[in-house]
Amino acid sequence: MSSQASSKNTWQEGGGMVQSRNEQVIGLAVRMTIVVIAILFALFPVFFIVLSAFNPAGTLRFTFDALANVTTDQLFANFDALVNNPSGLYPFWQWIRNSFIVAVTSTVLTVLVASLSAYSFSRFRFWGRRSLLLGVLLIQVFPNILAIVAIFLMMDQIKNLASAIPEALPFLAGIDWSWLSLFGLDSLGGLILIYLGGAMGVNVWLMKGFFDTIPREIDESAMVDGATHWQTFWMLIFPLVRPILAVVGVLAFIGTFNEFVMARLILRDKENWTLMVGLFNFINADFNRDWGKFAAGALLASIPVVAVYLSLQRQIVGGLTAGAVKG
């Protein structure tokens, strides 16, 4: 919310009544105590991750003793095992690479595709516009996990296309259809497609709101000067909303980077896993033994995400409430 609102709001707790100095001090002390307890509650698991990440024994047990007399080398044993992967069991860098491919591609495409649709909704009046908008509003409320069975089966069918097409149309067997499996089950492309489809409704709705706030007179003056719709959009309007799109993009990036449920269902092969799937499988198979490596990986993965979140907290709150309050 806006900062100007915050200053005028000293009333509700102070009560508009004059409090004695003692009461004020006690009140503040109580507040500080609650805050400290809440922070401890919030940070305790974080503390546990950090402790485990540096504990060379790699057990689940929460202990300081393990850290008391270890050398600096041992302190980074988990990170070392993770990053250098001497056993060849965990392609950690591959997972990070996959995560970035998926997150970057789906973010860029989502922003582009959704802003095109949103611009059209915002600027043109055409037959069926209202029904389509209602459709957008409706589909955004159903998370795609609800249709997970259908999506899974469809991805499987897309994967099979590579062999199904030559089977159905033998004269096309000379063409290499294997690229189709890059969009099916167990492929990053398939996962990107799923993310794109799932994000379309909410992003179109959100971006239409942004475009609506830009006065239409800007478009009209450009049109008078002979610009096409496309030129108006790409050279005038898009740069104007770019700051907001950047925030939407960063949030979409983090969302995809952190996504786990769909990724785990679609990505089967270890080489194809994203970071979150990889980390989860660390502990899924052999909970106790690989705990230290999981913690090290979790720490590495969390730091940038948390940093971005904290630096964007104001925009995040704005975005969180934007959908709910009629603008």
Added chain:
Amino acid sequence: MAVVNPAVGAPKGAPTPKTSDNNLLLTIVKYVGLTVLNAFGLILVYTFLNQENIGLAVVSGIIVLGTNIITFVPGLAPLRWMLPGLALVVLLVLYPISYTLQTAFTNMGNLGDNPHPLPRGRAAAQIVRQGGVISSPEALEYSYNGYKNDAGQYAVLLTRELEDGTLEAVFATQGSLITLPEAPAEAPATLEGFTLMTDDQMRTERNQLQRIEDWGDGSIAVTITRRSATVGERFTLYEFNGTDTITNRETGAVYIADDATGFLVDIFVWTVTFSIASVILTFVFGLAMALVLNDPRLPGKFIIRSLLIIPYALPGVISIVVWRAMLNTNLGVVTDIAEGITGTRPQFLLDPWLAKFSILLVNTWLGYPYMMLVCSGALQAISSDVYEAAAVDGATSSQRFWRITLPLLLVAVGPLLIASFTFNFNNYLLIEALTFGDPPIPSSPVPAGYTDILISYTYSLAFGNDRGADYGYASAIAIVIFAIVAVVTLIQFRFTRQWEQVGENV
């Protein structure tokens, strides 16, 4: 929304699009692109028809045909902007929904290919098989590695940590069960003529391991699941009397054939309870913290707030898994602390009630920072005039909270609470990463857990490795969730007037 005056905008019926016929290159690109798309579309439609996959044939047909129509009909120019978006929505949202609807009315799955209801005997046999071999309550839990020899026989190396922290290792084959004198820290590549299975092998052949019924000398059961192996005395969980009853050997419960539908109702009740409780808990804690922080004298507010929203900022999978570790019965630090306080060791993730409590605890931890942020914003938006007026009228501070702050806050935050309910209703990630839906309901004919919510139940019916793949039933439940989400959303739309916003044609 008031910025744009519809009257100033383009007239209804759309402006005639500026044709780019002066740009030859663009036209060529357009036609070449369309030709390739149409050819590919025809190939896809034919291939899908050849596979008797009518659904995807229709979908590819619609996408290709729609693209052509939108490109060539001048009046549809505004839709050209939406082509990629529309195609994605048709393929990945609308088609999956309609396919789910369709699957819901079939018996599809890999349990029975029979589209008709199973005869009672076969159904009972299936229940006995699905109930599986269970081991006695004293069974020990091990982690395991799979082995295979050249003859195609399987073996497993079972390891577990003893109380004193050392490892115990048992090597189990069909016919023998050997405790290794010295437990290896890492599973050795070869053992007793067997070779360690690779991850790929484990993924594809785990079912083979699970299918072996006579590990060891036969009196002892090694039950292999996706996650662990248990070793103990063995018997099948269910016994079929040959006519119409099935007995659960663990609880002694007797089931008589009727038309009941399993534990769907229990799961539904827990889903709703869980969602409502999560919303209330996160809201109450979030509001409380927002009120505490809403004091100008409090120092370092930005830092405090940043620290407090870290649970919300952390990747969900990671923090949930960390909680699972902390709640672990043997080694978890929260269990240790609870033992220190109460004197007994609570089984947070194994006891049905404590597992439910744990889920709510973790979800509150995850969700209250969000509510705190939202409430802080909403609190600051409440005009101080109202409080001044209340103070003049002599309202006490509790009156001010209950009669002014809370009602005004609920108006602003209400829609978000409903959205939060919908989100939690489908919060699959939490359940999957924290409990897998466990502990299992022992008497359930279809594998279900005490902490399963509808969506996790759906997921494990369809994809749970050791639970078969019952796509039909899973889809039917998904349809129920669709309906519930739709109803809740309609209520939300009434709150936010988003519906009317569409109608205003702004």
